[in-house]
Amino acid sequence: MKRILIIGGGTAGTMLGNKLAKGLANEIVETEICITIISEKDYHVYQPGYLYIPFHLKQPEDLIRPIEQVMDSKIELIIDKAVEINTVAKSVTLKKGATLSYDYLIIATGSHPQSVEIPGLDEAGHIFYEMDRALKLREAMDHFDGGKVVVAVGLPHKCPVAPLEFTMMFEDWARQRGIREKTEITYAYPLAGPYGTASVAELATKEFGERDISIETFFMIDHVDPKTKEVVSMDGTRLPFDLLVVIPPHKGSDLVREVGLGDSGGWLPVDRHKLNLENKEDVFVVGDATNLPISKAGSTAHFESEILAENLIDKVKGLSGNRRYNGKVFCFIETGLHKATYISFDYDNPPKPVTPSKMVHYAKAAYNSGHWVNLKGIM
Numbered sequence: 001m002k003r004i005l006i007i008g009g010g011t012a013g014t015m016l017g018n019k020l021a022k023g024l025a026n027e028i029v030e031t032e033i034c035i036t037i038i039s040e041k042d043y044h045v046y047q048p049g050y051l052y053i054p055f056h057l058k059q060p061e062d063l064i065r066p067i068e069q070v071m072d073s074k075i076e077l078i079i080d081k082a083v084e085i086n087t088v089a090k091s092v093t094l095k096k097g098a099t100l101s102y103d104y105l106i107i108a109t110g111s112h113p114q115s116v117e118i119p120g121l122d123e124a125g126h127i128f129y130e131m132d133r134a135l136k137l138r139e140a141m142d143h144f145d146g147g148k149v150v151v152a153v154g155l156p157h158k159c160p161v162a163p164l165e166f167t168m169m170f171e172d173w174a175r176q177r178g179i180r181e182k183t184e185i186t187y188a189y190p191l192a193g194p195y196g197t198a199s200v201a202e203l204a205t206k207e208f209g210e211r212d213i214s215i216e217t218f219f220m221i222d223h224v225d226p227k228t229k230e231v232v233s234m235d236g237t238r239l240p241f242d243l244l245v246v247i248p249p250h251k252g253s254d255l256v257r258e259v260g261l262g263d264s265g266g267w268l269p270v271d272r273h274k275l276n277l278e279n280k281e282d283v284f285v286v287g288d289a290t291n292l293p294i295s296k297a298g299s300t301a302h303f304e305s306e307i308l309a310e311n312l313i314d315k316v317k318g319l320s321g322n323r324r325y326n327g328k329v330f331c332f333i334e335t336g337l338h339k340a341t342y343i344s345f346d347y348d349n350p351p352k353p354v355t356p357s358k359m360v361h362y363a364k365a366a367y368n369s370g371h372w373v374n375l376k377g378i379m
């Protein structure tokens with residue numbers, strides 16, 4: 001019996017596994033193929049929901065489900081951590097000791113904020129990219145009564161638009177609480193504008209300008225000084241804060257960094273259309289773990305997994321399986337608590353945000369609730 005082995009039970013691994021289980025249902029019953037997912041966690045978390053936690057707009061229980069609930073029952077699920085990959089022997093070793101062989105390997109191990117790389121951050125700053133940290137930020141905001149707020153962004157990070165969303169939502173929230181007049185908001189970004197793509201940078205510059213949110217450009221975070229309550233850039237610029245929210249730069253998983261298949265950031269080099277690991281025809285990468293120059297986003301994982309699932313199903317059935325991923329990404333952008341816009345783009349067509357509206361905000365809310373259906377691979 002052949003095995004498709006997926007490492008990572010997050011958005012990409014789950015969507016891909018579910019699509020494969022559906023497309024290869026007969027082959028699984030006939031024991032021609034087995035689909036195995038290795039997940040270090042026994043639960044699935046909807047990370048885009050972290051954005052809403054500090055504002056009390058989502059609760060942790062809205063975002064977490066037991067992993068068996070989101071996986072097709074035809075998938076063999078192993079709760080363990082992959083610690084070694086041998087692409088010559090075609091095997092993966094798990095922390096508890098087992099070694100599994102594979103015919104096709106999929107690496108879907110995600111991207112991870114590196115707050116430890118910013119000295120002082122854990123002591124004096126907040127992040128909303130992890131559940132426990134988002135809850136601490138919520139507590140800090142509950143007690144916030146005005147002052148200097150700095151949102152400082154490090155690159156690269158998943159969901160490139162989330163820091164913009166948080167900042168615009170925070171501004172609305174401060175107004176709603178009646179503390180906007182005594183609150184100064186600064187958005188500190190490492191590039192020449194508040195975003196890396198021109199059209200989104202333009203949108204953010206306009207929205208920030210209208211709401212009196214300052215932009216500090218070329219701000220590469222070096223450290224946080226908990227004594228003086230300042231965030232300090234590599235060139236020595238110091239931004240004082242009463243409330244600091246940082247999006248730390250991300251890296252690939254420690255597995256990728258330890259097995260030496262990726263670059264220094266732990267990103268895996270892949271063919272941008274076929275998604276196979278460089279020089280390997282039987283190893284594929286899906287979701288945030290790739291080195292592709294596109295957004296690390298759930299929607300990227302969604303569109304990639306569609307292509308990869310069809311190709312793998314074809315290959316198992318003896319067909320060629322040569323559909324190509326075109327870099328498609330779709331992202332909603334909250335521009336406050338009640339309005340949103342969206343961007344859709346691919347390798348050849350840059351994003352063009354639409355005018356923010358209530359309707360798009362409601363569409364994002366519907367998309368958030370639809371995640372659990374989306375994961376099943378039926379949308």
Ligand SMILES: Cc1cc2nc3c(=O)[nH]c(=O)nc-3n(C[C@H](O)[C@H](O)[C@H](O)COP(=O)(O)OP(=O)(O)OC[C@H]3O[C@@H](n4cnc5c(N)ncnc54)[C@H](O)[C@@H]3O)c2cc1C
Nearest residue numbers: 008010011012040047048082110159287288296297298299
């Ligand atoms: C605040 C925030 C807002 C966001 N907003 C949006 C949005 O609006 N729209 C959007 O499209 N995306 C958004 N995203 C991004 C989206 O959540 C990620 O891009 C998506 O989850 C990537 O899926 P993935 O499977 O690659 O990684 P993940 O979902 O992170 O899954 C990786 C999984 O691999 C597991 N793993 C890692 N190493 C191992 C190992 N050695 N062994 C076993 N398992 C392992 C991890 O535990 C994890 O479960 C947001 C993210 C955040 C944090």
